[in-house]
Amino acid sequence: MNEVTSETSAEDGLQDDPGFTGCVTDWAPELEHAFAASPAEGDRLIAVEGELPSFVRGSYYAIGPGRFTVGGVRYGHWLDGDGLVLGLHLGVAEASVDGRQARVAHRFVRGTKQADEAAAGKALYRTFGTAFADDQLRRGLGLESPTNVSVHPWQGHLLAYGEQALPWRLDPVTLETLGEENFGRLSPASPLSAHPWLDRLTGGLANFGIGFSPSRPTLTYYRLDAQGEMVVRQRHALDHPVSVHDFGLSERYAAFDLAPYVLDFASFRSGASLFDALTWMPELGRTVLVLDCETGSEIARVPMPSGYCLHLVEAWEDGQTLVIDMIEMEEPIYDQYSVPELFPAARSSSVVRYRIDPAAGRMLGREALDGEQMLDFPISDPRCAGRGCDSFFASAISRSGQPGRKFFDRLVRVDWQAGGEADAWQAPTGTYLGGEAGFVPDPQQASEGAIVLPVFEPGANRSQILILDASRLAAGPIARVPLPVMLPPLFHAWFEAAP
Numbered sequence: 372m373n374e375v376t377s378e379t380s381a382e383d384g385l386q387d388d389p390g391f392t393g394c395v396t397d398w399a400p401e402l403e404h405a406f407a408a409s410p411a412e413g414d415r416l417i418a419v420e421g422e423l424p425s426f427v428r429g430s431y432y433a434i435g436p437g438r439f440t441v442g443g444v445r446y447g448h449w450l451d452g453d454g455l456v457l458g459l460h461l462g463v464a465e466a467s468v469d470g471r472q473a474r475v476a477h478r479f480v481r482g483t484k485q486a487d488e489a490a491a492g493k494a495l496y497r498t499f500g501t502a503f504a505d506d507q508l509r510r511g512l513g514l515e516s517p518t519n520v521s522v523h524p525w526q527g528h529l530l531a532y533g534e535q536a537l538p539w540r541l542d543p544v545t546l547e548t549l550g551e552e553n554f555g556r557l558s559p560a561s562p563l564s565a566h567p568w569l570d571r572l573t574g575g576l577a578n579f580g581i582g583f584s585p586s587r588p589t590l591t592y593y594r595l596d597a598q599g600e601m602v603v604r605q606r607h608a609l610d611h612p613v614s615v616h617d618f619g620l621s622e623r624y625a626a627f628d629l630a631p632y633v634l635d636f637a638s639f640r641s642g643a644s645l646f647d648a649l650t651w652m653p654e655l656g657r658t659v660l661v662l663d664c665e666t667g668s669e670i671a672r673v674p675m676p677s678g679y680c681l682h683l684v685e686a687w688e689d690g691q692t693l694v695i696d697m698i699e700m701e702e703p704i705y706d707q708y709s710v711p712e713l714f715p716a717a718r719s720s721s722v723v724r725y726r727i728d729p730a731a732g733r734m735l736g737r738e739a740l741d742g743e744q745m746l747d748f749p750i751s752d753p754r755c756a757g758r759g760c761d762s763f764f765a766s767a768i769s770r771s772g773q774p775g776r777k778f779f780d781r782l783v784r785v786d787w788q789a790g791g792e793a794d795a796w797q798a799p800t801g802t803y804l805g806g807e808a809g810f811v812p813d814p815q816q817a818s819e820g821a822i823v824l825p826v827f828e829p830g831a832n833r834s835q836i837l838i839l840d841a842s843r844l845a846a847g848p849i850a851r852v853p854l855p856v857m858l859p860p861l862f863h864a865w866f867e868a869a870p
């Protein structure tokens with residue numbers, strides 16, 4: 372492996388291990404090692420093993436929580452860790468154009484939280500799941516984000532997002548943090564979700580933010596054009612200050628699943644973690660808010676059956692019907708995110724297709740592909756995103772139905788025509804999925820492509836990035852890039868194909 376730039380050591384030098392203390396049965400032995408030490412940053416050329424398809428040319432990015440101890444504070448929730456970004460460049464000038472070498476960089480985001488805490492030499496800010504004595508909030512109102520949820524290219528940079536905060540601009544190759552992005556007019560206090568919707572065809576961007584005021588909760592919808600100009604900023608009153616993580620965008624509509632996961636703002640202001648201040652209140656009902664995606668004006672509030680959706684698969688239109696495909700659970704999942712005892716309960720999810728008549732403001736039907744597995748991090752072929760895909764890919768937990776610590780260890784393809792799982796790659800025992808998959812379209816063949824998938828093996832202290840044939844997951848990887856350090860499991864990813 373060749374050095375491209377210098378490699379720095381972890382700032383905190385954390386080597387102690389939180390250990391595993393909890394469950395009756397442990398289906399993910401040694402998982403705790405992945406959260407024990409913050410990985411060294413690096414930027415290297417690494418030989419690609421196997422045969423990389425000629426169309427796999429571009430950059431895969433993923434981001435997630437990478438540092439779980441700051442000063443003397445150890446974070447107890449998966450959402451707490453400081454954002455770590457992974458960049459993999461294949462078949463492009465930053466690596467080697469013949470695809471035989473990949474350039475791999477991994478670097479922490481240096482936002483306000485990280486910069487302030489590095490300067491102070493200790494943890495200063497409360498996080499989603501961890502409160503401590505004298506912890507601080509951003510302007511006394513919200514979390515100072517660890518910037519650890521999602522990443523995508525924008526205006527020649529990368530944008531790295533945390534929950535309900537402005538994103539940070541990064542260099543797309545070195546991943547260095549360049550500054551906070553306010554889109555020209557947003558104040559630092561403006562809440563923005565970590566699930567922006569970037570239109571790959573037009574270059575436009577849509578997003579939303581929740582205002583958790585107990586007396587006047589709101590959802591604000593934003594739309595930016597391809598030049599980065601904010602063209603829509605429309606605020607809507609909510610009945611309750613609910614947590615909304617994701618949304619769907621179809622040709623004409625923006626859809627928000629307002630499930631009753633309610634924030635007690637007074638409790639949060641008085642010292643509770645955000646997780647402890649959130650309560651699942653199904654008695655309040657669930658509504659889908661439908662907006663005109665071009666103007667942001669309200670079209671309908673549609674009563675829905677009880678359920679909780681962390682991630683939509685996609686929203687699309689079938690004639691006058693708005694269709695929302697989602698991964699639905701009975702209740703929120705964040706109670707299963709304790710580190711390192713993840714997913715201890717026996718839980719499953721369903722893949723659900725809702726049909727909604729926006730003009731009438733009512734739900735027309737619910738079709739469920741009942742599964743026994745917990746699925747998350749759905750991705751689709753970007754060529755059909757927003758227009759209805761026959762199938763999508765997701766991370767899955769094979770031991771979902773059994774109590775005991777476990778983690779994502781399968782990549783599945785769910786097919787609506789087949790009525791469920793149509794293909795899957797099962798990780799070997801002791802290997803787990805290291806982040807959301809990226810889909811690389813094959814420009815020569817519609818609906819064909821490749822999957823980029825990081826995996827980690829905590830018992831062996833190593834990570835690698837796998838390339839799979841998207842149509843033959845079960846056949847296993849066709850190429851791989853071994854990483855110089857083990858990275859903890861990351862959250863969302865983006866593949867940007869080379870022009």
Ligand SMILES: [Fe+2]
Pocket residue numbers: 520566616617681682863
């Ligand atoms: Fe997410």
